[in-house]
Amino acid sequence: MSRTYTRQPKPPPTFEEAKNTRQKVRSAGLHPDYWYPAEQSGALKKGEVKEITFWKRSIALFRGEDGQARAIENRCAHRQLKLTTGHVNGCNVVCPYHGWTYDGDGKVVDIPHTLFGKKFPKFRVPSVPVQEKYGLIWFWPGDPKLASQKDVPHIPVLEPGPDQWTCVPVDVTWKAHHSMIIDNVSDFTHAYLHKRFRPFTDAELLGYETVGDSVLLQYDTKVGTGPISGKFVNRKKIDTNHMKLGYEYPFQWSNTDDQIKHWLFVVPIDERTTRSFFLFCFKALQVPGLGMDIPKPLMGRFMRLANEIIVKPLLQEDGDAVEAEQEGWEAHWDAPLAELNPVVKEFQHLTIRKWEEYLATQSLTPLKKKPAADAGVEAGAGR
Ligand code: FES
Ligand SMILES: [Fe+2]
Structure with a gap:
């Protein structure tokens, strides 16, 4: 039976609030533990850094002078600027503010200012697994430890x-x-x-x-x-x-x-x-x-x-x-x-089923939250 329907004053429900299949599916994400294309290979030149986003998580994808594509979380551990506002130097990406420099593992490898007498700190941001195949750069937005367990989707006709x-x-x-x-x-x-x-x-x-x-x-x-x-x-x-x-x-x-x-x-x-x-x-x-x-x-x-x-x-x-x-x-x-x-x-x-599977993994293994002061220090702090 049809009924007259007027515009909803509220935004669509979240996945948790959703009451039917359509509301659930329209709020579901995609399971991050898969390989997804980040960019066409030809669209990322040596020395370029680009922002890619997976379900609101920003990632800095860059290609070093050696031709290899790398990806790390798109934020400087220092003051959280997007690293895509910076530039590539050699095989690293450099934050434009104070020049902190990150390698493809997300590790800070250079700080071009005084360390105030301290030892070189072990700051880093999470890295994101990347590989190239079929003319595409693929990234693994999920748990990096699982990346080797799955392959990029097999496309025999493009081998x-x-x-x-x-x-x-x-x-x-x-x-x-x-x-x-x-x-x-x-x-x-x-x-x-x-x-x-x-x-x-x-x-x-x-x-x-x-x-x-x-x-x-x-x-x-x-x-x-x-x-x-x-x-x-x-x-x-x-x-x-x-x-x-x-x-x-x-x-x-x-x-x-x-x-x-x-x-x-x-x-x-x-x-x-x-x-x-x-x-x-x-x-x-x-x-x-x-x-x-x-x-x-x-x-x-x-x-x-x-x-x-x-x-x-x-x-x-x-x-x-x-x-x-x-x-x-x-x-x-x-x-x-x-x-x-x-x-x-x-x-x-x-x-919906796959998103629920993903959410279940998150509630089974809650992320170990670091105190805010340490948030940029540990590998994998973001995911
Ligand atoms: S904010 Fe990135 S180096 Fe300071
Ligand atoms: Fe169509």
């Missing part, structure tokens, strides 16, 4: 070698909760939004199941029939009437006939902001009208162009929609639930 597919990642930041983006990418009822690009049309959900920490689903749908994109897909070679998808926590993927694949990694900045890394991968694309594949050496250049004229405008449609959804959510978070696609609830249950 170096003769069979490597071409991929030019696209990353976007939208003012929307990460769960809205996960809902969006696997819920094909929103074909209506994409009337111009038609990435999928006439979708029929064939089935879905939750297996462990994954929701797997399949659609019968016409893939890539848009006016431009449709010309580059060789329908004689590729079955474009069927698509498999997965929300393999905390990321999402799709697969069309083992020929077209994509991965999406969402990085939650806060409850209403998410950075998303889309990796669209094609085994081959054809030269329109000629029936031959675009030569592999040209694929990178072609995909850079395709990103500009198809992928980014298409994603912009999703971005505009989820940002509007976020605004609608904040105004009407207590409106009656109205959802038809059963997979949406499945994604939401998984996100």
Whole structure:
């Protein structure tokens, strides 16, 4: 039964206050004990430092003169300035205020002023594990001790070698909760939004199941029939009437006939902001009208162009929609639930379950709080 609904005067509930699945999922974070993309490798040059944020925790990501990427908590142990307001010197990052200098482990290695007769102090901030793979810099925002227990998500088609597919990642930041983006990418009822690009049309959900920490689903749908994109897909070679998808926590993927694949990694900045890394991968694309594949050496250049004229405008449609959804959510978070696609609830249950798992680990092993005076001294004091 519908009821008239007026704008909520209060902000949406916190996870602890949430009363139903949607309120819970829209306030849940993502479990930090996974590898997440921090930046595209090419976007962090030697000598650069950039701020990345995971669920309100600011991290300084920098690349030293040796070419290696490093990350530490983005605050000076001295007066808590963001280290991203400073600069990289050699393989260290320097705070602009008094020049304290941090190595990649977060240790203060230089203080360029008097020590007032004291021994060189053991000040430090927590470091954040980092590695590079598939053209991305990955970081581990969770417990650093667990970082070696999991790998960066395996993307076989991007492993170096003769069979490597071409991929030019696209990353976007939208003012929307990460769960809205996960809902969006696997819920094909929103074909209506994409009337111009038609990435999928006439979708029929064939089935879905939750297996462990994954929701797997399949659609019968016409893939890539848009006016431009449709010309580059060789329908004689590729079955474009069927698509498999997965929300393999905390990321999402799709697969069309083992020929077209994509991965999406969402990085939650806060409850209403998410950075998303889309990796669209094609085994081959054809030269329109000629029936031959675009030569592999040209694929990178072609995909850079395709990103500009198809992928980014298409994603912009999703971005505009989820940002509007976020605004609608904040105004009407207590409106009656109205959802038809059963997979949406499945994604939401998984996100909630994993966030509860994370919260449970936090209450089992409460952080040992140091007295405020020592807060910057110990490794791992922040997490
Ligand atoms: S505030 Fe960073 S060196 Fe003093
Ligand atoms: Fe979409």
